[in-house]
Amino acid sequence: MPTDPLSQKEIEDRLRELPGWSVDGDRLTRDYRLADHFAATALVVHIARIQQELDHHSDLTLGYNTVGLAVSTHSAGGAVTGKDFELAERVQAVAPGHGAE
Numbered sequence: 001m002p003t004d005p006l007s008q009k010e011i012e013d014r015l016r017e018l019p020g021w022s023v024d025g026d027r028l029t030r031d032y033r034l035a036d037h038f039a040a041t042a043l044v045v046h047i048a049r050i051q052q053e054l055d056h057h058s059d060l061t062l063g064y065n066t067v068g069l070a071v072s073t074h075s076a077g078g079a080v081t082g083k084d085f086e087l088a089e090r091v092q093a094v095a096p097g098h099g100a101e
């Protein structure tokens with residue numbers, strides 16, 4: 001089930017496929033750097049659309065030229081689940097198109 005908490009080994013295996021992402025506390029997290037504030041804002045809007053589609057939402061932070069995500073699954077008691085990785089993978093797929101590093 002995608003909303004079951006993942007084991008430590010499952011998390012480590014899946015993190016290997018997601019460069020730049022890590023688990024901080026109980027949340028899957030990554031910060032992206034962009035060219036400027038407008039590019040960062042466009043990525044936030046794109047992520048918001050993905051989150052709406054997945055019905056799964058990160059704590060999403062917009063800075064001057066940065067976008068930060070931190071996500072866990074509330075319905076799994078705040079653990080990291082396959083839903084969190086699904087969101088991370090979707091974001092990771094679109095971020096380069098925004099020039100995010």
Ligand SMILES: C[C@H](O)[C@H](O)[C@H]1CNC2=NC(N)=NC(=O)C2=N1
Nearest residue numbers: 055056057058072073074075076
């Ligand atoms: C009713 C709705 O499906 C739930 O509240 C969704 C919405 N977004 C969510 N986002 C996150 N991160 N965890 C959840 O458990 C979650 N649940």
